Amino acid sequence: MRVPAVDLTRLHSQIEDELLALAKNVIGSGRYILGPEVRKLERRMMELTQTKACVAVNSGTDALTLALMASGIGRECEVITTPFSFFATVEAILAVGAKPVFVDIEPTTFCINPELLERAVSNRTSAIIPVHIYGHPANMPEIIKQAEMLNNVFVLEDCAQALGASINGKPVGSFGDFSAFSFYPTKNVGALGDGGCFVTKFDNYAEAVRRLRNHGQSSRYFYESRGINSRLDEIQAGFLNVKLRFLDEWNRERKKLAQSYTARINLELGDRVICPSEKENFNHVYNQYTIRVNKRVEILRYLQENGIEAIAHYPCPLHLIKPLRYLRYKVGDFPQAETAAREVISLPIFPGLTENEQEYVVAKLKNAIKGG
Numbered sequence: 584m585r586v587p588a589v590d591l592t593r594l595h596s597q598i599e600d601e602l603l604a605l606a607k608n609v610i611g612s613g614r615y616i617l618g619p620e621v622r623k624l625e626r627r628m629m630e631l632t633q634t635k636a637c638v639a640v641n642s643g644t645d646a647l648t649l650a651l652m653a654s655g656i657g658r659e660c661e662v663i664t665t666p667f668s669f670f671a672t673v674e675a676i677l678a679v680g681a682k683p684v685f686v687d688i689e690p691t692t693f694c695i696n697p698e699l700l701e702r703a704v705s706n707r708t709s710a711i712i713p714v715h716i717y718g719h720p721a722n723m724p725e726i727i728k729q730a731e732m733l734n735n736v737f738v739l740e741d742c743a744q745a746l747g748a749s750i751n752g753k754p755v756g757s758f759g760d761f762s763a764f765s766f767y768p769t770k771n772v773g774a775l776g777d778g779g780c781f782v783t784k785f786d787n788y789a790e791a792v793r794r795l796r797n798h799g800q801s802s803r804y805f806y807e808s809r810g811i812n813s814r815l816d817e818i819q820a821g822f823l824n825v826k827l828r829f830l831d832e833w834n835r836e837r838k839k840l841a842q843s844y845t846a847r848i849n850l851e852l853g854d855r856v857i858c859p860s861e862k863e864n865f866n867h868v869y870n871q872y873t874i875r876v877n878k879r880v881e882i883l884r885y886l887q888e889n890g891i892e893a894i895a896h897y898p899c900p901l902h903l904i905k906p907l908r909y910l911r912y913k914v915g916d917f918p919q920a921e922t923a924a925r926e927v928i929s930l931p932i933f934p935g936l937t938e939n940e941q942e943y944v945v946a947k948l949k950n951a952i953k954g955g
Contacts, residue, residue: 636789
């Protein structure tokens, strides 16, 4: 049996007629960039995140970068973030010329540990970027509390994997000064290409990002500053508008699949596997279902050899990657992130994953761990 990490064809087959009709309408409209579908998407994301403004852009990476650009963060600035994330989180910091400063993670959530923030602060600290990794919210109430004790420090939430996640009913994306979302195809709601958006509670920063995403133009051919080209395609915005109607349904299915995995794994393997958990009043949306195991390399290889598209998200913490060697971090600086990087395996999870497929995954995981 083959079990993919994600099978978007199953998802799209249920709404194929709507997607095709949308594509036909956009083609017939003659509006392909920043049209009515983009504006509709921006309004919907404002509602979902309980924010005042949304700006649709080309990718989640651009959303992070544009947030930093709009806030004036650049050379001589430091940005605190987690060493356990996809490279895009740090890539945005590097893109504006700022210096990444890392803080270790909580071992249970994989998110940045707010209790360690204070020791990373300097007089150059300009922003904090918590990442809601795998779909579990970072501890935003505590992070905001820490940030409020500092002067002129922005909080930029990296919500790339966490659309629909919340804390005490308050959605991620609504806690920080700014937030960035990704619509990469494998996200909980993804485009049929790439896309992202920036959301904020501040109209002036949203207006700055609108200019910056369009080459810095305040009006056609008049430029306020240098910008970039990050205009979301109208057809991708339209696809997202169709798919966002199913966000809650698909997130409920992800949670049900996660609960099923945990029950099966605990029954079969007990404490030989650490399953993901949720903090009380934190709503995890399981963009990934990520376990921790000993002998990760051997177990991952066995699963893949048996047709299971399991993935290590992420096998090398960011402070040890080649592009950041100039920061002179070393092995042992962030032990929780380093341990997680050695142990994590993300099992297939997506709406449409079948019970038989889950049974097969857990059976092969059991064989791999018990040596058979």
